[in-house]
Amino acid sequence: MTNTPNAFDYLMKTRSSTTSTSNTDSEDIDNPDDRSIINHGQEEETPHYFQQNLLYNFFIKVSPDTSKCVTCNKILQTPKSTTTTLKRHLKTHSKQFLMYQKSLEEKLLKKKETEVIKRKIEETQLNIENAFKKKSFFPPNSSNASKITKKIAEMIAIDYQPYSIVEDRGFKNLMETIECRYQLPTRKYLSTKEIPQLYLNQVATLKTEIDTDLIDVQSISFTFDIWTSLSQQPYMSLTMHYLIKHFELKNKTLGCTYFPGEHTGQTIFLKIKNMVSKWGIDAENSNTPIYIVTDNARNIGNGFTHFNENQHLHHILCTAHTLQLAINDAVKENNMGDVLKKCRSLVSHYNHSAKSYERLYDIQTRLNLPQHKLIQSIDIRWNSIYLMLDRILEQKSAITLDLQNIKKNGFVPRDWKLIEGYVEVLKPIFEATKELCQEKIPTLSMVNPILCTIETKLKNFISKNNDLISGISFARSVHKSMNTRFQVCKTNTVYMLATIIDPRFKIVMLEPHEVDTAKEILKTEVEALRTPPSNLQITNETTEHTLEPSKSSLWDILNERSATIKHMEGQIDYVLREIQEYLKLPLISPTSNPLTWWSSNQTTFPNLVPVAMKYLGIPATSVCSERMFSKAGQIVSKRRQRLSPESVEKLSGTMYTIKSIEFEFEFDLK
Numbered sequence: 001m002t003n004t005p006n007a008f009d010y011l012m013k014t015r016s017s018t019t020s021t022s023n024t025d026s027e028d029i030d031n032p033d034d035r036s037i038i039n040h041g042q043e044e045e046t047p048h049y050f051q052q053n054l055l056y057n058f059f060i061k062v063s064p065d066t067s068k069c070v071t072c073n074k075i076l077q078t079p080k081s082t083t084t085t086l087k088r089h090l091k092t093h094s095k096q097f098l099m100y101q102k103s104l105e106e107k108l109l110k111k112k113e114t115e116v117i118k119r120k121i122e123e124t125q126l127n128i129e130n131a132f133k134k135k136s137f138f139p140p141n142s143s144n145a146s147k148i149t150k151k152i153a154e155m156i157a158i159d160y161q162p163y164s165i166v167e168d169r170g171f172k173n174l175m176e177t178i179e180c181r182y183q184l185p186t187r188k189y190l191s192t193k194e195i196p197q198l199y200l201n202q203v204a205t206l207k208t209e210i211d212t213d214l215i216d217v218q219s220i221s222f223t224f225d226i227w228t229s230l231s232q233q234p235y236m237s238l239t240m241h242y243l244i245k246h247f248e249l250k251n252k253t254l255g256c257t258y259f260p261g262e263h264t265g266q267t268i269f270l271k272i273k274n275m276v277s278k279w280g281i282d283a284e285n286s287n288t289p290i291y292i293v294t295d296n297a298r299n300i301g302n303g304f305t306h307f308n309e310n311q312h313l314h315h316i317l318c319t320a321h322t323l324q325l326a327i328n329d330a331v332k333e334n335n336m337g338d339v340l341k342k343c344r345s346l347v348s349h350y351n352h353s354a355k356s357y358e359r360l361y362d363i364q365t366r367l368n369l370p371q372h373k374l375i376q377s378i379d380i381r382w383n384s385i386y387l388m389l390d391r392i393l394e395q396k397s398a399i400t401l402d403l404q405n406i407k408k409n410g411f412v413p414r415d416w417k418l419i420e421g422y423v424e425v426l427k428p429i430f431e432a433t434k435e436l437c438q439e440k441i442p443t444l445s446m447v448n449p450i451l452c453t454i455e456t457k458l459k460n461f462i463s464k465n466n467d468l469i470s471g472i473s474f475a476r477s478v479h480k481s482m483n484t485r486f487q488v489c490k491t492n493t494v495y496m497l498a499t500i501i502d503p504r505f506k507i508v509m510l511e512p513h514e515v516d517t518a519k520e521i522l523k524t525e526v527e528a529l530r531t532p533p534s535n536l537q538i539t540n541e542t543t544e545h546t547l548e549p550s551k552s553s554l555w556d557i558l559n560e561r562s563a564t565i566k567h568m569e570g571q572i573d574y575v576l577r578e579i580q581e582y583l584k585l586p587l588i589s590p591t592s593n594p595l596t597w598w599s600s601n602q603t604t605f606p607n608l609v610p611v612a613m614k615y616l617g618i619p620a621t622s623v624c625s626e627r628m629f630s631k632a633g634q635i636v637s638k639r640r641q642r643l644s645p646e647s648v649e650k651l652s653g654t655m656y657t658i659k660s661i662e663f664e665f666e667f668d669l670k
Helices: 007-020 032-037 084-090 094-124 128-136 143-158 163-167 169-178 187-213 265-277 298-307 319-333 337-352 354-366 384-394 396-405 413-436 444-464 472-485 487-491 493-500 512-529 553-584 594-601 609-615 623-635 645-660
Strands: 059-063 066-069 075-077 220-228 234-244 248-258 290-294 313-317
Touching (some): 066 084, 143 163, 143 187, 143 645, 163 169, 163 187, 187 234, 187 248, 234 645, 248 265, 248 623, 313 319, 319 413, 337 413, 354 396, 384 396, 384 413, 413 444, 413 472, 444 472, 472 487, 493 609, 512 553, 512 609
Parallel strands (some): 290 313
Antiparallel strands (some): 059 066, 234 248
8 A cells, every 4th residue: 555645745846846947938927917026946935824824835935926836837826815716726736636635634633633632621720810719719508608698688688788789890899809709699599598587587586585585574565657668568667665674775676567458447456466476475465564655646546445455555645746746736726837838938949959059058158157958847757847947047147138039928027026936836845856756765754744844835935925926826726735635644644653753753743732642653553563472471570469369260360361461551651661762862863864773773662663664664655666667768769669578578677686686797707
């Protein structure tokens, strides 16, 4: 079997024979006009990129645009180094063309083999950078990855972030910089796995804490409210309040629950019982008194009136909301609409016109006034009328100077006189609302003293003003409405006992003829809450006053009964003495915390401690629920208004339970 000559060998032989032949007359040139560019016997050196083309094993480059066949010495045109003409010409030499095809196949086969080998090497041997990245990624279920994922879920709940934050470029860059070995979870995983599990864990922890606390409490209080989200979905909030040992006040936000359907008194009452029962508390059969603080909505009142059968749930009306209703009554009765309309129009003008605001700002600077923006009155916001009028009165000088630039009805002297009167009347109510909305100190005990203070200031305002345009009519209307709406607070023993047991007030607000009644009510409450001794021990001192022993066992019961009565009389006398000693002590400052005082004096007045524990933990307002919905409004924002009710419940619940439970931010990656 003969070996087929190699194309390169054939080329070299042919080329050597060609170079030895210098017969230019036999050369066939396709284009005679280009004959002048040929240098006989001095062919130009073929560039490297031409040598790589197998066709140039059979041709010689004569010039940039011409090549010569080594077989027949024909000159071919190859403009711009095209090879199509060469390949077509080579087909006329069958033997040489066959060698070209074979060489081409060998070259393609070798190229494929090289690519396969290269691919295998790349698959088995990664470069250093890729090898490092692959090795350093945390497994999804590892301790380090789980910690980071949990903290991302907590951040979403606490900071009102959308689930899509894990897809944001900036957040991805941040996490890549902080920990490049961590792979971010998907938004679906967070919403269906991580947040629900975090919510369940936090609720379980909070429930354990509440169960432990409720063992020794004297009363439990709840506040609730109903709110409609931006996506028109109704929710009901629930907060919990109680005092534990050492007079520590606990405020727990238990979350908000989706509340669809008609909100009748019955459905509201049943919803409250259902929400309370989820935390292991039987609202209707609990041995611990339960107080529910709500606003003055008529359907809520109907629910407690008609469906609270055994009256075990004590309904307390929100004092701050009642004060606002009294103000609204007075506004309607005194036709304040004209003045308020002017004020609202003025505020709206400055808040919506950048040019006017800049002009007012310059005047404030010249007059050395506080550079404050005007405040708009909002019907659903407490004290907003007072805040608007007070700010306008503060900026009276600046506004008066700028009124000529405003194409609106200006203020006349009578308007300013009315505004001054309204502000003076509303100021104590504003201050009272701020005091009553505190969460860290007892507030129910403040209700009657605050009401008494407001009424006194209203009477003083009325007595010193005879001018009707000074707001005297408005003051009378506020006083009248408060007397009507707060009548229950003056007769309800819950308010009275809360005030008496508060060392800031005691009986200072009572009339002289009411003091004895208040003491008797307090003594009765102490006896009801005092734990009777399990085994009554009759001392020798007591038995001296009992009947003489009888030989007949028939009268043994009489002797025991006599001893018991004498002992109880001694206990009652001791309770009265303890009440007298407590009331004789000077009052503490109204701005002090009575819980601190009781924590220091509970051993001095042991019989009064249960009364203080029962009544000082009851809030006077439902502001806790109001504040909760202010936060929930940030959860269901424009960016997240498509959240399902279940997601809203879990996000809000997670946020508030995390804030209720003290937790440390552990971020220990090894």
